[in-house]
Amino acid sequence: MSVSDNWQRQQDEIVALQAIFGESAVEMCETAGPQRSFVLHAPLDMCEARASIHIYLPETYPSADPPIFEWIGAYDSNADSVVDRPGYVIPRRQLVLSKDMCGDIENELRRAWMEDMCCDVVIFTWITWLDTYLTELWPRPAAPIPLPRDDSNSASSVPAASKCTEPIHATHVDSPLADALVRESAPNIFTGTALEMKKSVFVAHVAQVYSGEDVQAVRDELMRDKKIAQATHNILAYRIRLDNGSICQDNDDDGETAAGKRLGHLLQLVEAENVVVVVTRWFGGTHLGPDRFKLINNAARQALEAGGFIDDQAKSTTSKKTNRK
Numbered sequence: 001m002s003v004s005d006n007w008q009r010q011q012d013e014i015v016a017l018q019a020i021f022g023e024s025a026v027e028m029c030e031t032a033g034p035q036r037s038f039v040l041h042a043p044l045d046m047c048e049a050r051a052s053i054h055i056y057l058p059e060t061y062p063s064a065d066p067p068i069f070e071w072i073g074a075y076d077s078n079a080d081s082v083v084d085r086p087g088y089v090i091p092r093r094q095l096v097l098s099k100d101m102c103g104d105i106e107n108e109l110r111r112a113w114m115e116d117m118c119c120d121v122v123i124f125t126w127i128t129w130l131d132t133y134l135t136e137l138w139p140r141p142a143a144p145i146p147l148p149r150d151d152s153n154s155a156s157s158v159p160a161a162s163k164c165t166e167p168i169h170a171t172h173v174d175s176p177l178a179d180a181l182v183r184e185s186a187p188n189i190f191t192g193t194a195l196e197m198k199k200s201v202f203v204a205h206v207a208q209v210y211s212g213e214d215v216q217a218v219r220d221e222l223m224r225d226k227k228i229a230q231a232t233h234n235i236l237a238y239r240i241r242l243d244n245g246s247i248c249q250d251n252d253d254d255g256e257t258a259a260g261k262r263l264g265h266l267l268q269l270v271e272a273e274n275v276v277v278v279v280t281r282w283f284g285g286t287h288l289g290p291d292r293f294k295l296i297n298n299a300a301r302q303a304l305e306a307g308g309f310i311d312d313q314a315k316s317t318t319s320k321k322t323n324r325k
Contacts, residue, residue, distance in 0.1 A: 192303025199284025204303035238276035257286035
């Protein structure tokens with residue numbers, strides 16, 4: 001491939017990146033030599049972050065050499081969210097790369113260019129892999145922290161319907177009397193069939209709920225099982241129809257970044273109402289990448305269907321939506 005052919009392939013790749021991520025995502029830099037360079041502001045959707053990476057394109061890229069990257073930094077997507085949450089602050093994560101991580105990323109860039117793309121343009125493919133790779137290593141987004149409130153804003157002044165939107169936290173009181181009370185008040189829990197991949201096991205638990213208290217009771221009841229309590233993740237999502245007709249919904253990743261949001265989206269797709277689903281994952285020692293999200297949602301869907309929590313019309317609607325994709 002000639003120098004002019006390389007130049008054209010580079011130009012096509014830059015235009016493609018601008019089309020995918022937006023024109024402002026590619027910031028061209030002035031260079032003294034023949035090589036091109038630009039700063040790519042790439043969204044890492046699974047990490048809920050945005051990274052800034054300086055990309056250098058040698059004159060011989062993509063035919064003979066891979067691109068070179070220089071990591072600038074990353075920050076929380078939520079940190080600059082336009083959605084204002086009065087009375088809350090959103091903590092920033094430390095999104096940094098270790099020396100070993102930089103080495104892994106550089107090796108994958110060269111491998112993907114040579115093996116996957118057969119010495120052709122590779123940046124978008126590499127960014128997609130980078131999102132998955134960093135999801136396994138970076139801390140999950142921290143929940144918003146409520147600021148201290150005045151007495152005038154105490155819980156007693158909050159309407160009953162809105163209380164269900166408060167975050168659900170796992171609690172356990174080690175007391176026989178407390179155990180008896182929770183077991184008596186907790187809704188019946190249906191447990192689905194276990195799914196397994198590379199020794200990682202996924203099991204979904206589903207229950208009918210009508211309030212935040214019901215959701216908490218279900219979670220507390222599950223946590224009384226030591227095997228579940230000691231699992232790697234217990235991802236939760238719920239969706240409740242309130243008396244005024246509005247929907248109250250929330251989710252919890254429990255350390256599996258973006259999994260709670262995906263689980264909540266599944267409940268929306270199947271139009272499930274007055275239901276909570278908890279997917280328990282026991283890590284088997286091998287990272288599954290994006291496949292883990294499919295297994296989480298598949299375990300939840302099977303439990304919802306087997307337990308009779310979604311009707312045939314919802315199943316049909318979901319199937320049609322999936323087939324359109």
